[in-house]
Amino acid sequence: MQFAITTAAVSANPHLKPLVSFPRPSPQHRVRVHPPRHRPNTRASAMASSATQELTITRPDDWHLHLRDGDVMAAVLPHSARHFQRAIVMPNLKPPVTTTSRAIAYRDEIMKALPPGSSFVPLMTLYLTDSTSPEEIKIARKSGVVFSVKLYPAGATTNSQDGVTDILGKCLPVLEEMVKQEMPLLVHGEVTDPHVDTFDREKVFIEKILAPLVQKLPQLKIVMEHITTMDAVNFVESCKEGHVAATVTPQHLLLNRNALFQGGLQPHNYCLPVLKRETHRQAIVSAVTSGSRQYFLGTDSAPHDKRMKECSCGCAGIYSAPVALSLYAKVFEEVGALDKLEAFTSFNGPDFYGLPRNTSKIVLRRSPWKVPATYAYGSGVIVPMSTGNTLEWLPSDQPEE
């Protein structure tokens, strides 16, 4: 990763259409680009934020993405394809992507919806059910387009009603085949027992399901998706690197559960697993910015129509694709760990999946931009994370070799 203080004009990203323009800071400032960790308000970092800077990193991948289908996909796909080279595409469509042939058909739809010239590669995922067969795992591996299998405990989250009711009781033969095929299991790690407090569901899942699963099949590669607790951090770190890893979303790094209730109910901060208390957020930030290879970028960007978020029984999911890279950079900068950003965004994921790292680069410029209030699609609009806020880091939309 390289940092450069540039005197070049900062170009606005035409696709993001910032609504306001900002004065360009003087290039004369010599700044420290690595402020000391955990001291974000030092004079050095204050100076750093007043100077134009560029951050060049290997092009990132998104290891947890919801693209949906139809009109929504057409609208959101360009936002991911602009910044990310590859993405693990989640299979919780209606109906879910339970077979390789459905995954291939869905992949074809995605490829058709890509902007001309885009080199974005969707990595497909199978939706695990109680009746998925080991044979299906062999077919998936042979296809060359399926890279993982997703465990949704039935009823845990959006479109999970066809998910698994008893992973250890019903899916062992499939999981054993996944070990043979080196196919990772991606986990929405929450129990669904209505008697378990919503805020404890990840912790209880780890104790009741994940720990026994790892003990039973230590060779199975597992990604705990969108971790939200210090319990998950402790669990991941108690497991072997290369066998158990976790994705982390921008919202779980930046927000605690107060954000759900600030000044009134905030449906656009509602996702699953639900935001947790501040101590958990801090544990996740420390883990991710420590340089550990067990964590990588997974936005869990999950678009829902504004009307489905702002209603009496709102959907879970935060749409972060257009803002995610700016937000991750903000988190790493705030703890003085920008030098660890690239491994999180671009190395740890492909290394875990056994895929090559990307070779092209992306540039993040310190160039404040205003997040649009909404993004339009076919018949409605989607409200993005950080709607209307000004973000500091602007990613370039073209790969640079």
Ligand SMILES: NC(=O)N[C@@H](CC(=O)O)C(=O)O
């Ligand atoms: N994270 C969410 O709150 N929602 C996701 C599903 C998921 O990833 O659990 C969605 O598909 O909307």
Ligand SMILES: [Zn+2]
């Ligand atoms: Zn989930």
Ligand SMILES: [Zn+2]
């Ligand atoms: Zn998700």
